[in-house]
Amino acid sequence: MTLRLDHVSAALGGHPILHDVSLDIVPGELVALVGPNGAGKTTLLSVMSGDVSPTSGEATLDRVRLDDWKVAALARRRAVLPQEQRLAFGFRVVDVVRMGRAPWARLPQEDLDDVIVAESMHRTDVLTMAERSFPTLSGGEKARTSFARVLAQQTPVVLLDEPTAALDIRHQEQVLAEARRLAADGHAVVAVLHDLTVAAAHADRICVLAGGRLAADGTPRDVMRPALLGDVYGHPVDVIDHHGRLVVLPHLITVEKETPCAPVPS
Amino acid sequence: MTATLPGHASAVAEPVAALPRRRAARATALFVVLGVALAALTIYAGGRGQLAIPANEVWGSILHRVGLDWGTMPTHPQGDNTLWQVRFPRIALAIIVGAALSTAGALMQGIFGNPLAEPSVVGVSTGAAFAAAIVIVFQIQLVGSWTTALFAFVGGLVTTLLVYALSRAEGRTEVVTLVLTGIAVNAIASAGLALMIFLGDTQAREQIVFWQLGSLNGSRWEHVGVVAPLVLVGLAGSMLMSRRLDVLALGDRAARHVGIDVERLRLVAIVLVALLTAAAVSFAGIIAFVGLVVPHLIRMLVGPGHRVLVPASALAGSVLLLGADLIARTAVTGADLPIGMLTSLVGGPFFFWLLRRTRTSAGGWA
Numbered sequence: 049m050t051l052r053l054d055h056v057s058a059a060l061g062g063h064p065i066l067h068d069v070s071l072d073i074v075p076g077e078l079v080a081l082v083g084p085n086g087a088g089k090t091t092l093l094s095v096m097s098g099d100v101s102p103t104s105g106e107a108t109l110d111r112v113r114l115d116d117w118k119v120a121a122l123a124r125r126r127a128v129l130p131q132e133q134r135l136a137f138g139f140r141v142v143d144v145v146r147m148g149r150a151p152w153a154r155l156p157q158e159d160l161d162d163v164i165v166a167e168s169m170h171r172t173d174v175l176t177m178a179e180r181s182f183p184t185l186s187g188g189e190k191a192r193t194s195f196a197r198v199l200a201q202q203t204p205v206v207l208l209d210e211p212t213a214a215l216d217i218r219h220q221e222q223v224l225a226e227a228r229r230l231a232a233d234g235h236a237v238v239a240v241l242h243d244l245t246v247a248a249a250h251a252d253r254i255c256v257l258a259g260g261r262l263a264a265d266g267t268p269r270d271v272m273r274p275a276l277l278g279d280v281y282g283h284p285v286d287v288i289d290h291h292g293r294l295v296v297l298p299h300l301i302t303v304e305k306e307t308p309c310a311p312v313p314s
Numbered sequence: 315m316t317a318t319l320p321g322h323a324s325a326v327a328e329p330v331a332a333l334p335r336r337r338a339a340r341a342t343a344l345f346v347v348l349g350v351a352l353a354a355l356t357i358y359a360g361g362r363g364q365l366a367i368p369a370n371e372v373w374g375s376i377l378h379r380v381g382l383d384w385g386t387m388p389t390h391p392q393g394d395n396t397l398w399q400v401r402f403p404r405i406a407l408a409i410i411v412g413a414a415l416s417t418a419g420a421l422m423q424g425i426f427g428n429p430l431a432e433p434s435v436v437g438v439s440t441g442a443a444f445a446a447a448i449v450i451v452f453q454i455q456l457v458g459s460w461t462t463a464l465f466a467f468v469g470g471l472v473t474t475l476l477v478y479a480l481s482r483a484e485g486r487t488e489v490v491t492l493v494l495t496g497i498a499v500n501a502i503a504s505a506g507l508a509l510m511i512f513l514g515d516t517q518a519r520e521q522i523v524f525w526q527l528g529s530l531n532g533s534r535w536e537h538v539g540v541v542a543p544l545v546l547v548g549l550a551g552s553m554l555m556s557r558r559l560d561v562l563a564l565g566d567r568a569a570r571h572v573g574i575d576v577e578r579l580r581l582v583a584i585v586l587v588a589l590l591t592a593a594a595v596s597f598a599g600i601i602a603f604v605g606l607v608v609p610h611l612i613r614m615l616v617g618p619g620h621r622v623l624v625p626a627s628a629l630a631g632s633v634l635l636l637g638a639d640l641i642a643r644t645a646v647t648g649a650d651l652p653i654g655m656l657t658s659l660v661g662g663p664f665f666f667w668l669l670r671r672t673r674t675s676a677g678g679w680a
Contacts, residue, residue: 123573136427136563137618147561151573166333178334
């Protein structure tokens with residue numbers, strides 16, 4: 049099982065976003081996609097999920113082009129956590145997690161639905177809010193519920209678009225630990241992350257995107273170099289080794305004291 | 315791959331007991347209440363009218379028809395005839411039309427992921443009205459007295475499919491585009507309708523206006539025989555897609571991620587909506603608000619899951635329309651009120667109350 053991008057370029061609304069990206073995602077690793085705003089992280093994830101077709105190059109899963117997969121069969125091989133969680137009606141949390149079992153309907157695996165749903169909710173710490181209506185949840189609770197839905201889908205490939213964006217540090221660590229555990233269990237996990245320190249701490253491999261191209265691809269220690277990051281983000285950073293963990297610190301922009309044009313009333 | 319097989323998860327399955335139960339009891343209670351209400355209302359409505367027939371005689375007449383010689387037959391010489399020639403066909407049509415309109419509403423709200431959607435959004439009603447008006451004004455007699463119904467059915471169906479086809483681009487439909495296309499096509503059909511009213515003589519105008527107000531007056535078994543199979547097909551199709559409709563609430567993209575072929579599901583659903591609504595309006599005319607209000611009410615009672623929502627809406631729609639028709643034909647002696655006027659009269663304020671209620675309760679449209 050491999051998710052392979054081979055010289056992929058992609059466009060959104062006629063505007064080219066990705067240029068000649070080649071990547072192999074293999075089971076057992078957690079890959080972090082990082083890069084500045086507009087670098088094409090979400091688009092790259094959309095190509096991997098089969099939502100966006102490459103304009104050139106090939107995106108394949110198990111050597112079959114993503115466009116050629118049947119919708120239902122693909123849903124049994126890859127799950128996607130979207131950046132935004134929306135829901136049209138007031139389904140309960142448990143019902144939303146159950147939706148992750150939809151691709152397994154009328155298959156032998158359907159018998160395990162209850163077990164898997166309960167376990168997914170347990171892992172993401174949403175069991176206690178199982179009866180609550182999804183639209184009434186906070187942003188973080190919605191994100192965790194959606195993550196539980198993704199876990200319940202039980203797919204070899206798991207794609208997470210900013211899974212920690214709305215989470216506090218406890219739930220952030222919980223979700224990423226869960227993502228790491230998925231990888232350790234033999235899933236291929238790709239996560240778009242914004243926080244470089246968080247990415248360095250959890251990912252097996254970091255892909256840095258800049259301007260729609262792959263600027264770097266390697267282990268955190270290979271990639272988290274001040275020169276490279278400073279170049280990609282257009283802002284100088286320090287990388288500190290804190291008891292074996294890499295911490296990325298952006299330089300502060302000093303606000304120079306200028307004489308004000310008009311005196312500030314005191 | 316091995317690690318992902320669901321068998322893996324079963325090994326760590328202790329927390330399964332903590333999973334909340336489905337709302338089965340509540341749904342069952344609702345079905346029982348609605349079923350009993352429908353049966354009781356049928357018997358009651360059968361007895362009401364210019365010629366009053368006691369409930370036990372109505373019951374006796376029904377039993378007699380199914381071959382059981384129990385209970386008392388209607389004592390009035392015309393009693394049995396009135397029941398089976400006039401009232402029961404009308405009751406049956408009310409039940410079928412109510413079920414069709416509510417199911418179409420539930421389906422529509424499901425595929426749009428929008429609680430404000432109703433079949434008229436995609437032009438079913440206006441298209442049907444326009445086609446019916448053409449028949450009335452030009453006195454087309456293609457299939458005798460059935461011509462209006464046939465044209466209304468085809469008009470509704472064609473308008474809906476036209477809206478769908480026009481809003482499709484690159485093999486996809488955006489919901490907003492669909493709604494806006496619906497508005498545009500609705501406007502054109504309304505203009506056509508206005509032209510027909512302008513062209514028609516006084517009598518034709520009157521007929522068009524009353525057709526648009528909706529009425530079950532003059533229902534016959536033949537009408538029931540035509541509408542019932544269409545509606546049954548529509549109901550069965552809706553039930554088959556109910557589980558997939560739930561997932562559509564996640565939005566198009568996320569629904570695709572969990573294996574739903576959104577475009578195909580939406581196309582089938584729109585065809586079903588057109589079939590149900592067009593069949594309903596063909597003989598009954600336009601009956602507003604049933605498709606919008608009933609699914610809301612059911613959602614408030616048993617939640618948004620479509621496996622319960624769709625059949626419960628159908629049943630509740632039947633009860634509602636049967637009740638409305640009973641009022642329409644008995645409220646004023648010697649007059650048959652337009653049923654569409656009644657449903658709007660009750661549905662409007664009720665919907666307003668619903669809006670207020672959902673706004674004050676947490677989650678808005680929950």
